[in-house]
Amino acid sequence: MQHSRGLRLATLGAALIAAPLALCAPPASAVTGTPVADTTYAYTAQITVGPHDRGCSAVLVDAEWLLTAASCFAADPAASLAVPAGAPQKSTTAIIGRSDLSGTQGAERRVVELVPRTDRDVVLARLNRPVTGVTPVALAASAPAAGEELKFAGYGRNKTEWAPLKLHTAAYTVDSAAATSATVTGKDGAAACLGDAGGPVVRAGQLVGLSSQSSQGGCYGIDPAQTSTAGVISRVDDLKSWIDGKVGATRIVDFNGDGLEDIAIADPAGTVGTDTTAGLVRIVYGGGKGVAEINQDLDWVAGGAEPGDWFGDSMDTVDWNEDGYTDLVVGTTLEDVGTAADAGFFDILYGAPGGMGTGALKSTHFEQGAGDGAIKAATPEAGDRMGDNVVAGTTAAGEPYIVVAAPGEKVGTVAKAGAAFYLRGSVNVAIHQDKADVPGAAEANDGFGTSLAADSNHIAIGAPNEVIGGDAAAGNLAVFSHTLHADGHPKPLFGLDQDLDTVSGGAEANDDFAWSLSLTDYRPSGSATANESILAIGSPGEAMSTDGGATQKADAGRVVVGRVTAAGAWSETRQLWQGTADDDVSGTAEAGDRMGETLTAVNTAPRAVSTGATMRLAVGTPGEALGTTANAGAIHTFSLVAAAGTNDRWIEAGDGDGIPGTPGTNQYLGRNIHYTGTKLYVGMPYGPGLGALYALPMSNTITGGTVAPVTVYKPGTGGLPNVGTRFGAQAR
Structure with missing residues (x-):
């Protein structure tokens, strides 16, 4: 008996239950399970792969993530369950929380990323936006036990329908459990059918496993002689730490959707053909998949390379069209538009399976006087410098946004008052200081938009040239929500x-208050989400005293850090400046340091309650003199929310943190910095040589952290051409 049971289960290996879809048949009662009429199993989802190529079931385990069967996405599931990580190879949609597919309740989403297991028929599938109104299922804490009863749900076939419209449920009895799976038998003649693969298997409402294989006895289209309801489920009760780690990680930049981190490195002063300072961006694909150059002489990039354009002067990334491939937003600050010199513009360059510029949709161009919305209503004028700054991301609801600055924009008749443009879905609006309820007033040379920062909760726009109480260039900023x-x-x-x-x-x-800004999501204790922000404000022109005010160190600089609550209230939490050699912050305030000229912040665990370890800030001090070496530059790293003294690390060239060489005159280390969830990118566009970019692992930037190997991007190495002018000026 034991031997024959083993043989039967072996034959189930080819009976994977990821189903090809057909037209829906008229509704009928499911014989292989009971139709669901309430929201008990609202966390169950139906997945459609391609244009109805294959259908599966799935389960919501996080507002943005489904858990389902890898066989849903495998090219030939009978031969192999291998699934490439990254964007699905075919467009995939999901319906969540809709027990009757003819209804409208629940949510419809796109699957934009796959994270497969290699040891079982399981894959995590990220949705393009979070699902609200449906509670994700919790994972069970113990393995399935022989003899216990488990419930399962799915959208697969029943006895009389090829593609039922209603979710159905039934019960399994567990026969035996292994390390990654369990054998089961459907009770009362019920069986999992084609289309049920990936559906939840639960114990008292907690997820134990996913339906994977079945004998399909009684299922539509199966030989009536097959009456067995035996099956196999993939265990997931032991995957909590794996799921939490994937779900809670920060997003990587992935232009070609292969699950490997890519990077865009700008040389805005680079030569294209014979055009100096035309600007270019180099894409380095992860996994050694090559290097590509993007410039305005490509037929899919707007404009044409010309001297002084500065293509790549600003950059950021976002999946603008929500297809699972990261897109690049690029500013061309000094582009002439018609006869308007240095009017500037920006472009969205789309990722695709073959890399940037290889998909059907290659780019979208934005310049004042064209397109739609506020950008079309604006007039390109000399010195607008549209694209001087750009920030992009997604709101708390998962909707992509872009904020782009035009700090030289005329507002009414006021020259160079400055403005920004906000894009989100169909929203295309201008923001400036003559808009209703925006703090301040548009005045000549304010430069509103000189600095930008944004996260999923808030937007900050700086005007460091603002006159405050008669003090020129004292500076100010305004903070906004994404709510209109x-x-x-x-x-x-x-x-x-x-x-x-x-x-x-x-x-x-x-003072240049708000010369630089950085915002990052913050989850306070007691909150279910990161619905607040930590705002850092650089004031690099600030004069500081180390002797009680007797002597002022001009342009020593400082940084103000504070909290922006979900209700929109501000409270300062600390200030950071170099002070004396004996205080909590490394270094000594000196004239010309310009501490705070650049800022970058990150929350390395955006789903968890924020801590001193997960909230990180890097501060550039590019004017720092090291010994007799003027403007060598340095970088401070701090915790955004913990005391400076025990969370302050000083980084300079050659000090053992990963940036090689020795400090050099006018290298301005710290002028180009960018945090991701796992590393700090440090650009050195002013030399030595043609410029370079260093990717410092997070441990290299933490006080007491282990110094790990640094990834180096330098012209003439790693497939990068041996040319450059300001290579490393921007990196995303």
């Missing part, structure tokens, strides 16, 4: 300057 004001632009929350009681210090001429 009645007038259509993002809702203003508050403004900040150093003459306010809520900000330390005092406004003085040439």
Whole structure:
């Protein structure tokens, strides 16, 4: 008996139950399970791969993630369950929380990323946006036990229908459990059928496994002589740490959707053909898959390479069309538009399976006076510098957005007051200081938009040239939410300057307050999500004193850090400056340091309650003199929310943190920095040589962290051409 049972299960290996879809038959009662009429199994999803090529079931384990069978996506599941990581090879949709597919409840989403297991028939599938109104299922804490009863659900065939419209459920009895699977038998003649693969198998509402294989006794289209309801489920009760690690990780840049991290490196002063300072961007694909150059002489990139364009002067990334491939937003700050010199524009360049520029949709171009919305309504004028700054990301609801600055924009008749443009879905609006409820007033040379920062909750726009109380270039900023004001632009929350009681210090001429900004999501204790933000504000022109005020160190610089609550309230939490050699911050404040000229922040665990270890800030001090070496530059790294003294690491060239060589005159280390969830990118476009970019592992940037090997991107190495002018000026 034991031997014959083993033979029977062996034959089930080819009976994987990922189903090809056909037209839906009229509704009928499922014989192989009971139709669901309530929301008990609302976490169950139906997946459609390709244009109805294959259908499966799945289960919501996080607002953005489904768990389902790898066989749903395998090219030939009978031969192999191997599934490539990254974007699905075929367009895939999911319906979640809809027990009757003819209804409208629940949510419809696209599957944009796959994270497969290699040891069982399981894959995580990321959705393009979070699902609201459906509670994800919790994982069971123990393995299935022989003899226990488990419930299963799915959208597969029943006895009389090829593609039923209703979710159905039934019960399994567990026969035996192995390390990654369990054998089961359907009770009361019920069996899992084609289309049920990946559906949830639960114990008291907690997820134990996923339906994987079945004898399919009684299923539509199966030989009536087959009456066995035996099957195999893939265990998931032991996958909590794996799921939490994947779900909670920060997103990587992946232009070709292969699950490997790529990087875009700009040389905005690079030569294209014979055109100096035309600018270019080099894409380095992960896994040694090559290097590509993007410039304006390509037929799918707007404009044409010309001297002084500075293509790549600003960059950021976002999956703008929500297809699973990262897209690149590129500013060309000094592009002439018609007769308007240095009007500037920007482009979205789309990722695709073959790399940037290989898909059906290659790019979308934006310039003032063209397109639609506020950008079309604007007029390109000399010195607008549209694209001088750009930030992109997704809102808390998962909707992609882009904010692009035009700090030289005329507002009404006010020259160079500055503006920004906000894009999200069909929203295309301008933001400036003459808009309703926006703090401040549009004045000549404010430069509103000189700095930008945004996260899923808030937007910050700086005007470091703003006059405060008669003090020129004292600087201010405005903070907004992604919720729209009645007038259509993002809702203003508050403004900040150093003459306010809520900000330390005092406004003085040439402080350059808000010269740089950084925002990152923050999840306070007691909150279910990261619905707050930590805002860092650089004031590199600030004069600081190390002797009680007797002597002021001009342009020493400082950084103000504070919290923006979900309700839109601000509170300063700390200020950071170099002070003296004996205080908690490394270094000594000196004239010309310009600490805070650049900032970059990251939450390395955006789903977890934020801690001092997960909230990181890097501060550039590019004017730092090291010994007698002027403008060598340095970088401070801190925790955004923990004390500086035990969380301060000093980074300079040749100090053992991973940047080789020795400090050089006018290298301005720290002028080009960018955090991801796992590393700090440090650009050295001013030399030595043709420029370079260093990817420092996170441990290299943490006080007491182990120094790990650094990835180096340098012209003439790793497939990069041996040419460059300001290579490493931007990296994303």
